[in-house]
Amino acid sequence: MRLSVVRRYSFEAAHVLSWHAGKCSRMHGHSYHLEVEVAGEPNENGVVMDFADVDEVVDPVLSELDHHLLNDLIDNPTAEMTSLHIARELSSRGLPWCRLRLWETDSGSVLLER
Numbered sequence: 001m002r003l004s005v006v007r008r009y010s011f012e013a014a015h016v017l018s019w020h021a022g023k024c025s026r027m028h029g030h031s032y033h034l035e036v037e038v039a040g041e042p043n044e045n046g047v048v049m050d051f052a053d054v055d056e057v058v059d060p061v062l063s064e065l066d067h068h069l070l071n072d073l074i075d076n077p078t079a080e081m082t083s084l085h086i087a088r089e090l091s092s093r094g095l096p097w098c099r100l101r102l103w104e105t106d107s108g109s110v111l112l113e114r
């Protein structure tokens with residue numbers, strides 16, 4: 001049995017995919033949705049990790065992306081590269097995430113597991 005906490009976040013950002021053969025080579029924006037999962041055993045309070053403690057790590061990372069042009073911060077900011085950037089930032093700030101899903105559009109997402 002595996003128990004985990006999942007928090008959902010959103011941020012707005014623009015990007016350009018210069019390699020793209022279609023419309024995505026033009027600058028455009030997305031309302032990104034990020035799901036962050038942390039697995040573990042419930043502690044003496046019955047929680048794997050307090051939602052607020054997850055937010056404390058995730059919120060500043062997403063604030064650095066929110067309402068920015070992602071190309072200024074991430075090389076070739078596809079959903080894949082953006083999720084890897086977020087994962088590295090969360091890891092370096094000590095969040096023991098096990099699964100990240102980044103939704104770039106209503107129908108398109110990437111999933112990162114470790």
Ligand SMILES: Nc1nc2c(c(=O)[nH]1)N=C([C@H](O)[C@H](O)COP(=O)(O)OP(=O)(O)OP(=O)(O)O)CN2
Binds near residue numbers: 024079106108
């Ligand atoms: N594997 C990936 N493919 C694409 C990415 C990506 O990050 N990873 N990004 C884009 C575009 O930036 C953008 O997300 C467009 O996506 P797409 O689904 O093609 O466009 P729409 O949301 O407008 O959907 P329609 O089906 O065209 O209405 C492209 N590919």
Ligand SMILES: [Zn+2]
Binds near residue numbers: 015028029030
């Ligand atoms: Zn796009």
